[in-house]
Amino acid sequence: MTRRIRTFSRQTTDSPGSEAVVDTSFLESLLGYNARRAALTIIEVFLDRMSVYGLRPVDFSLLSLVSRNPGITSRQLCSTLGILPPNLVKLVADLDKRGLLQRKPHPTDGRAIGLHLTVDGRKMVREAEVTARELEDGVAATLTTEEREVLMTLLRKIYKQ
Amino acid sequence: MTRRIRTFSRQTTDSPGSEAVVDTSFLESLLGYNARRAALTIIEVFLDRMSVYGLRPVDFSLLSLVSRNPGITSRQLCSTLGILPPNLVKLVADLDKRGLLQRKPHPTDGRAIGLHLTVDGRKMVREAEVTARELEDGVAATLTTEEREVLMTLLRKIYKQ
């Protein structure tokens, strides 16, 4: 819960003597470079704004999915969020300990466990989702509503193939 | 150099019984979620195609920057790529050991070290940049040339503020 400050993208007032400008034109012509930089920028703001809830991006995504898919299994969460099963165990266990979600036996599959939000979990997700919208309004402030939609549509075309 | 295979985004044939579709509509309405998924998709392809050169994204970015900015210092690389100085040391040292770049005394600042590509480094960067273009043509195959430009322009507006 003790969230650390990300300093790497500060690149504040730069240096004193060697104030030479770096040519980044080639990297900036690559989709991968731009997508990664943009994602890291948004994550940085996300970590800051979501620290009041004690939620990292992965916790938020997980809770939001459970919220809209009550009874979802770990396996479904793994394939949806791209998390390996062993790494999901602690995520779910921690959110369980915090009283945000509950594990219940799956109605039809004895191996599986259905995940459900608690009352507290539902309340937090509701508030955190509002914060997520607000924070994205901030990072996308230089984009028009249409540009923002176009951007998300094009990004989805990249990862949904 | 022994690159491992990323399996998390495989989500192959999904499951047998519980083939329920997961509602991801809210997450997909968030810029951060879409940007991160797209970046990870591109990185996965990058790792695969660049494994012949033994270059990870950070190695490639570093060499490409040194190529276009001969004599660039570690400090400049750090602020450009968002890497913390202690973490850059091994990156540069490894590329030096591989004979791809050289460290030379900085002409005016005795504390600093200028980075330069070797002949082998220049050759590898040249080839790797071609491969990077090809691989991006692949991941962006469903986009028109104009859409691809729009996408990169909008991404730059997110992280250049």
Next chain:
DNA sequence: TATTGTTATACTCTATAACTATA
């Protein structure tokens, strides 16, 4: 035999503190 969830574990990535040499 295959799958769900799990434990143990290892490797990579990212971060902080503190040092040295130079400015």
Next chain:
DNA sequence: TATAGTTATAGAGTATAACAATA
């Protein structure tokens, strides 16, 4: 005093192998 580069190290993130219980 401040900055460039470095060392040591800690913590988070991501990966594999192997197991028990159930299908």
